[in-house]
Amino acid sequence: MEDIPENIEIVEMKSAHLADVCEIAIFSFPIPWSYDSFNNELNNKLATYIVAKKDEKVVGFGGIWVIFDESHITNIAVHPDYRSLGIGDILMKELLKKSYDKGAKDITLEVRRSNIVAQNLYKKYGFAQDGIRKKYYQDNGEDAIIMWKREIKE
Numbered sequence: 001m002e003d004i005p006e007n008i009e010i011v012e013m014k015s016a017h018l019a020d021v022c023e024i025a026i027f028s029f030p031i032p033w034s035y036d037s038f039n040n041e042l043n044n045k046l047a048t049y050i051v052a053k054k055d056e057k058v059v060g061f062g063g064i065w066v067i068f069d070e071s072h073i074t075n076i077a078v079h080p081d082y083r084s085l086g087i088g089d090i091l092m093k094e095l096l097k098k099s100y101d102k103g104a105k106d107i108t109l110e111v112r113r114s115n116i117v118a119q120n121l122y123k124k125y126g127f128a129q130d131g132i133r134k135k136y137y138q139d140n141g142e143d144a145i146i147m148w149k150r151e152i153k154e
């Protein structure tokens with residue numbers, strides 16, 4: 001695995017990727033999006049989704065919605081077998097770049113209070129806590145921390 005992240009390719013998500021994407025989502029989220037939810041996103045003009053591929057295998061994915069000058073990260077996940085190798089970094093850099101290219105000035109997301117790994121990733125890229133959604137997650141009533149990164153640069 002030492003050759004990661006050099007051998008990672010980032011491409012736009014297509015329907016052919018969705019089986020792998022759903023598998024990663026099931027491994028990654030207590031309430032994973034369904035195949036139909038991801039599929040609908042591929043036809044959502046406000047949405048941009050990317051996958052990270054190693055050889056032909058999808059090993060991670062992420063998505064944004066850009067509405068006027070705000071971007072919202074809807075999802076970011078890496079297959080458990082490929083975590084802590086720098087793929088989250090690659091996905092985050094690409095989501096920031098795509099947000100900027102589509103005209104976003106600021107970018108936001110929600111993250112579970114207990115998800116320290118993801119919070120570390122977001123802080124590394126300049127996101128800071130700016131609000132709480134109380135009992136946001138339906139599975140366990142956990143709070144969501146709202147994070148923002150202002151004035152994103154290319």
Ligand SMILES: CC(C)(COP(=O)(O)OP(=O)(O)OC[C@H]1O[C@@H](n2cnc3c(N)ncnc32)[C@H](O)[C@@H]1OP(=O)(O)O)[C@@H](O)C(=O)NCCC(=O)NCCS
Pocket residue numbers: 028029076077078079082083084085086087088089090110111112115116117118120121124
């Ligand atoms: C969050 C997630 C996408 C990170 O992906 P990854 O490929 O493992 O991350 P990377 O190896 O690129 O690491 C990037 C940064 O994330 C943080 N991080 C990654 N793994 C970590 C760990 N085990 N412990 C603490 N921080 C960690 C660090 O800030 C790291 O930067 P550093 O290596 O310079 O310290 C991945 O853990 C994941 O898929 N989690 C489940 C899904 C999820 O929680 N998504 C976010 C929902 S809001």
